[in-house]
Amino acid sequence: MDFRRRRLAVTLRNQLNYPLQFNPFVFSKIFLLWVAIGIVGGVIAGLYWTVLEGFLHFLAPIQGLWVIPLMAAAGLLAGFIIHKLGDPGEMDLIVNNVRFKGGHLEPKNNPSMILSSWLCIASGGSAGPEAPLVQVVGSTGTWIAKKMKIRGEDLRSLTIAGMAAAFTALFGAPLGGTLFALEILHHKHVVEYYQALIPAFVASCSSYVIFILITHIGIGPTWNFPVYSAPELNDFFYAMLYALAGTAAGWLFIFTVRQCRSLFKRLRVPIYIKMMVGGLLIGTIAYYVPLSRYFSHDELNILLEEQTTLEFLLILLVAKILAISFTVTSGWRGGFIIPLFFVGATVGLIVNNLFPGQNLPLILVSCMAAINACVTRTPISTIILLSTLTGFHHFIPIMFASLTGFFLAPKTPLINAQLGVKE
Template sequence: MDFKRRRLAVTLRNQLNYPLQFNPFVFSKLFLLWIAVGIVGGVIAGFYWTVLEGLLHFLAQFQGLYVIPIMAVAGLLAGLVIHFLGDPGEMDLIVNNIRFKGGRLEPKNNPSMILSSWLCIASGGSAGPEAPLVQVVGSTGTWIARKLRIKGEDLRSLSIAGMASAFTALFGAPLGGSLFALEIQHHKHISEYYQALMPALVASCSSYVIFLLVTHIGIGPTWVFPIYATPELNDFFYAMLYALAGTAAGWLFIFTVRQCRRIFQKLHVPIYIKMMIGGLIIGTIAYFVPLSRYFSHDELNVLLEEQFTLEFLLILLGAKILAIAFTVTSGWRGGFIIPLFFVGATVGMIVNTAFPGQNLPLIMVSCMAAINACVTRTPISTTILLATLTGFHHFIPILFASLTGFFLAPKTPLINAQLGVKE
């Protein structure tokens, strides 16, 4: 024991004599690669978003009955792109490749993903750009790693860093985007990917700065939420209570998606016909309930600003769930995170309208957190993302709601690859 103490004392004295130096890791090859992946991701995300905004403004001219043929044609064209350029896959494929193929995301189908998702999102599909960008930027990380002969866990980390930088560019939350890229891999824990957290954070920060420079989007909450007063102890319990409504909506959404998936699996037709049929259905829903159209990035602010009756909110809830379900099961490309937040906000409005006098911002953020955590199994990142997007900076009530949705989620996740079983 005395020997160990003397050795420790000598070590401490030697450390005191060491000159102060920079951490050599900052100048390492891997650190610079993480920054490079983030910069490339920010450029790609900025270019993608700029073109998408232009297409959205152009196609937004077509309203009323024109919505139905526009979305049918968009589905047909997007399907033809996928038919001739290759199927880029969906989130299940990304998670499977990260888990079972050493993190290798194939970039060969990126042109197909970019073109088809532009058509699907801009024409009014109820799916957002996060999933396409995750595939494109994540596979770019893989491509960079291959060119530099990087293998093993470093390659996987670069792919995850690319995914995180894509999430961050769109959501404006480097920490939330990084954790989402890790949490989405598995619904039980993220410990096996913890070593990828630092690459994801570094890439996310550089991606966010570049994305802001390219798009000139301001820094601040995306949605203008009502002001939330200082939290009280009871708010944590109310958050869990309100989260039950969001979780129920999550169960309904998962059930609806599975039923729609069965319907389209029975259609033995080419992908472009299936997507055209999907476009007709989504377009018809959008014609009767216009607020259900698009991926709800802007529509959520409309929901917050205007007053709606309980009957309309219930119709909107059903229409939006059906629109998202038909979008993601008919082959249309896009992600459902932001649309799910819209569904959660609608549920919150329904609860507040049915039982007036409640804490509206707490109800809405609780329902939004619960439904997303229920469907995507990402309670930690959901908490941080929502706090950033809504300006609701009291994390604990959101976390209580997220955990409620996570633990009350169905046994089998919607993203089958989260089961951890190779398909």
């Protein structure tokens, strides 16, 4: 025993006398792969966003009654693309493949995902580019891993790193995007893939820089939120109280999506017909409630700037929930995270109308955190994402609201693959 102690002491003394050196891991192949996936992800996200902005610039001026035939035609065309090039799947498939197929995301249907999602998002679908990009960049991570003959958990980690790079590029939050990519995979064990945390974070940081360089999007909050004063102790309790409204909206959204999903499953028609029908429904809603159109990246700022009545907000809430539900269940491509934040902000404004004189920034961020945590089961990353997107830098009230939405969520998650049952 004494011999071992003396040997350990000699070893430690020798190490302390070593000259300062870089950690050799920084120059290892696997670390450079993490960086490379982030760079590739940033380039893909940047080019995708640039082209999407071009489509939006071309299609956004089409307003009024013309919105209905436009969105019906867009759904039909996007459906033909999916029918001919292959169905790329949705978030359920991504989660299922990462969890039960060793992290293998197939890139063969990426052209179908890219082309169809451009049409769906640019024409006015109520779903954003986060889900398509997660599929594309995540599968690129799988492809790179296979080319480098990487197997096992390292392959899964590279796939998750690609997913995180995509989330980060769009949300502008490297830590939030990293945690979201990990949390979305399971609704209970948020650290199940803890070994992918550092790869995802490294890829997120490099993706973030490349995306900003390509798109020239500024660094700072995405939405113009009202200023929040220094938090008080009561704010934490108020945050949980306001979060009840956001959680109720989350339940309503999940119920609506399930009913719409059941409705479209009964339609025994090709996917392009389903998507055309979805386009007609979304377009009709957009005609009567224009603010429900698109995935709400810019519309949320408009909502915060306008003077709105309680009646308008209630109509907008119902219209937006229906628009998102029809979008994600009729085959239209896109993600519902940013649209959910819009719904949460609408609920917050309704609460503020019903009980004027309250702390508006706290109401808004509490409802937004609660609905997202309730629907996506991502309470930790929601805190960081919302703080980055809104400039609301006091974490603790958001934390209380996010956990309220998470723990009061329905037993069965909206993303079925989160249950842990192989599909």
